[in-house]
Each structure stands twice: as C-alpha cells, then as structure tokens.
Amino acid sequence: MNVILLGPPGAGKGTQAKRLEQRYSLVQLSTGDMLRAVVASGSDLGRKAKTVMESGQLMPDDLMIQMISDRIEQPDCARGFILDGFPRTTAQAEALDNMLKNKGLKLSGVIEMKVDSEALIERITGRFSCAACGAGYHDRFQRPKVDEVCDSCGGTEFSRRADDNEATVRSRLAAYREQTAPILPYYEEQGVLRSVDGMSDIDEVTRQIETVLAAA
Numbered sequence: 001m002n003v004i005l006l007g008p009p010g011a012g013k014g015t016q017a018k019r020l021e022q023r024y025s026l027v028q029l030s031t032g033d034m035l036r037a038v039v040a041s042g043s044d045l046g047r048k049a050k051t052v053m054e055s056g057q058l059m060p061d062d063l064m065i066q067m068i069s070d071r072i073e074q075p076d077c078a079r080g081f082i083l084d085g086f087p088r089t090t091a092q093a094e095a096l097d098n099m100l101k102n103k104g105l106k107l108s109g110v111i112e113m114k115v116d117s118e119a120l121i122e123r124i125t126g127r128f129s130c131a132a133c134g135a136g137y138h139d140r141f142q143r144p145k146v147d148e149v150c151d152s153c154g155g156t157e158f159s160r161r162a163d164d165n166e167a168t169v170r171s172r173l174a175a176y177r178e179q180t181a182p183i184l185p186y187y188e189e190q191g192v193l194r195s196v197d198g199m200s201d202i203d204e205v206t207r208q209i210e211t212v213l214a215a216a
C-alpha cells in the first residue's frame with residue numbers, strides 16, 4: 001500500500017503517518033524529517049535548507065524529487081510507504097507519477113486532511129517532541145501521560161522546531177495555499193483523492209483514514 005497524506009502545516013500528517021506505520025507496517029517518508037536530518041548534519045546543503053525552512057519557503061523541486069527517488073529505492077520501502085510532506089508542488093506530483101510508473105508501483109490513495117487554518121497556529125506553536133526518540137506531543141492536545149517523561153522511551157529531554165513560530169507558520173501556510181493546494185485537482189482528476197476531517201480528535205482522524213484505506 002502506497003499512500004500520500006496531504007494537508008497544510010499542522011494538519012496532522014506526521015501524527016497520523018506514525019500511527020499508519022505501525023498499523024499497516026508501512027514506512028513513513030517525511031521530507032521535512034529528512035531535511036531536518038540534513039540540517040543537523042551541518043553540511044553546506046544543511047545550511048541552505050536551514051535558511052529556507054526557517055523562512056517558511058519550499059526547497060527546490062529537483063532536490064526534493066531526487067531525495068524521494070533515492071529513498072523509495074531502499075529495500076524497506078518494498079512493503080509500502082506513506083508520503084508525508086511530498087509531493088508539495090505540481091512538478092513534484094508529476095515526477096512522483098513517473099517514478100511510480102517506472103518502478104511498477106501504484107498509489108492506493110491520496111488522503112487530504114481538511115483543517116481550519118486558524119486552528120493550525122495553535123497546533124503548531126504548541127508542538128514538541130522527544131529529543132531521544134522523536135515521539136510527537138502537544139502542550140494541550142497530546143500531553144505525555146507523565147509530565148516531562150516521554151511515553152515511548154522514557155526520555156526527559158524535549159525539543160521544539162525552529163520553524164514553529166507564528167511568523168514562519170504564516171509563510172508556511174501561504175506556501176501551502178499557493179504551491180501545494182493546486183495539486184489537489186490533479187489527484188481528483190485521477191480519481192484517487194479522498195478526504196478526512198482533520199479537525200476531529202486524533203483517534204477519530206485515524207479511524208477515518210482506516211476507513212478510506214479499507215475501501216482502497
């Protein structure tokens with residue numbers, strides 16, 4: 001099963017991708033996480049990515065397409081993958097179609113997570129994650145069971161993303177509206193676009209995605 005989760009910053013793509021990974025034994029392919037790893041490496045590309053991401057703009061298409069093309073060649077992707085944050089432009093969507101065709105793969109579904117953009121600022125500015133294992137939390141919507149202790153690994157160090165401030169979030173939302181939302185009709189025409197209510201609580205969104213995938 002190969003699935004795309006599409007939605008603006010804070011829609012819940014990463015939260016749901018982690019759950020689908022476990023439920024269906026798929027691999028989460030988050031281009032944002034891949035870029036954050038490049039930034040952490042301190043390379044020249046990492047320095048460039050840091051500047052672009054902190055401004056809320058998108059990285060160049062050719063680079064992102066190559067990154068995903070290399071990643072889906074890896075053996076673990078043979079069991080199926082969830083794309084989280086890719087494609088983000090029409091050029092990326094077209095390149096993905098070619099890539100899948102060349103590899104004899106198909107999309108099981110493109111799931112749009114519909115959300116109210118006003119709610120996203122609170123979701124994003126309240127987000128934090130475990131510094132040791134990366135498990136995601138939220139100050140209000142998804143607190144660890146024991147304060148300041150990670151549910152998954154027991155870690156006690158947490159971090160926040162450098163692009164999770166209100167000014168950058170507004171640029172990221174504009175980039176989504178202008179460059180990513182236009183790919184929705186592209187998938188609608190292909191008959192693979194489905195939507196879920198991303199404003200429901202986290203468990204309910206998971207149930208809706210599972211229903212969509214069961215029918216795929």
Ligand code: AP5
Pocket residue numbers: 007008009010011012013014015016031032033035052053056057058059060064084085086087088092123124126127128136137138139141142172198199200201202205
């Ligand atoms: P990326 O890392 O992909 O960020 P994004 O798209 O802005 O999305 P987020 O990760 O912020 O949100 P999410 O939908 O994963 O939400 P989450 O589940 O965490 O990209 C970052 C940057 O990298 C881009 O700006 C760009 O510069 C660059 N980039 C990446 N891919 C690129 C590409 N393909 N091309 C070019 N550039 C690229 O949820 C958010 C919070 O809300 C969490 O705290 C969570 O607990 C909470 N939450 C989740 N669901 C719910 C719910 N249903 N109810 C209440 N709270 C919820």
Ligand code: MG
Pocket residue numbers: 013014015030032084
């Ligand atoms: Mg994410």
